[in-house]
Amino acid sequence: MGDAEKGLFSVIEKLKGKTEQELRIVLLGLDNAGKTTLLKTLASEDVNTITPTQGFNIKSVTTNGMKLNVWDIGGQRNIRTFWKKYLENTDLLELSELIDEENLKGVPILIFANKQDLATASPASEIAEGLNLHTYRDHEWQIQACSALTGEGVQDGMNWFCNSIVNKKK
Ligand SMILES: Nc1nc2c(ncn2[C@@H]2O[C@H](COP(=O)(O)OP(=O)(O)OP(=O)(O)O)[C@@H](O)[C@H]2O)c(=O)[nH]1
Ligand SMILES: [Mg+2]
Numbered sequence: 001m002g003d004a005e006k007g008l009f010s011v012i013e014k015l016k017g018k019t020e021q022e023l024r025i026v027l028l029g030l031d032n033a034g035k036t037t038l039l040k041t042l043a044s045e046d047v048n049t050i051t052p053t054q055g056f057n058i059k060s061v062t063t064n065g066m067k068l069n070v071w072d073i074g075g076q077r078n079i080r081t082f083w084k085k086y087l088e089n090t091d092l093l094e095l096s097e098l099i100d101e102e103n104l105k106g107v108p109i110l111i112f113a114n115k116q117d118l119a120t121a122s123p124a125s126e127i128a129e130g131l132n133l134h135t136y137r138d139h140e141w142q143i144q145a146c147s148a149l150t151g152e153g154v155q156d157g158m159n160w161f162c163n164s165i166v167n168k169k170k
Contacts, residue, residue: 022067023165026086028098031075034114038148039072042158047149052076056086063155064162099136108164109141110157117147140164 027035031052040047042061053074060069073079073086083098098104111131113124124145128134133141142160146153 021065022069025068025070025161027070027072028083029075029112031077033075034112034148035072035075038112038114038146038154039070041148041151041154042068042070053079055079063158066162066165068158099139105138106168107139108161108168109136109139110161111141111143112148112153112157113143113145114148116145116153117150 027039029035036050036053036057037047039057039059040050042063043059053072054076056071056073058069058071060067062068071086073083084101099109111127111133113122113127115121116124122130124143128143133143142157142164144153144157144160146157148154
């Protein structure tokens with residue numbers, strides 16, 4: 001392929017928005033849960049100047065040889081009605097409420113039990129029980145204790161996700 005063709009090829013791939021190793025992740029959760037902090041930690045950015053998200057943020061991060069396009073959608077009540085709009089072609093969803101969405105068939109679910117650096121944080125096991133995760137039969141799921149602020153547990157969660165995608169493709 002010549003340079004011009006390569007350039008065109010990469011533009012087409014970008015327009016298609018998805019190559020084999022490029023995945024789309026949607027991060028959902030209540031306001032103040034720490035989604036934007038998590039996203040910034042994943043992207044190795046400063047987490048000290050974050051304000052509530054009024055719409056959404058998108059960042060691309062590369063991990064485990066995969067390009068992850070992560071959508072971080074504001075969790076305030078008035079924004080939650082728009083969540084479903086973001087769910088087409090999604091490779092990962094965080095949040096149980098939308099589990100039966102047709103667009104999310106077979107999508108693995110990773111739940112971050114965030115803020116574990118706080119003494120008052122609920123343990124992951126309690127959250128798993130509260131969300132009835134054991135009743136989910138149609139999605140692979142995992143709960144990961146983490147602190148988006150310190151980064152602890154964040155990479156473990158992403159490793160699980162990347163492995164589950166790789167295993168699905170086998
Ligand atoms: N102690 C502690 N605080 C955290 C952690 N993650 C986020 N926070 C704090 O929680 C607050 C809310 O974090 P955000 O990342 O803005 O939360 P969000 O889920 O994006 O909120 P919305 O955009 O409103 O949906 C901020 O003050 C963060 O510093 C964590 O792991 N530990
Ligand atoms: Mg936010």
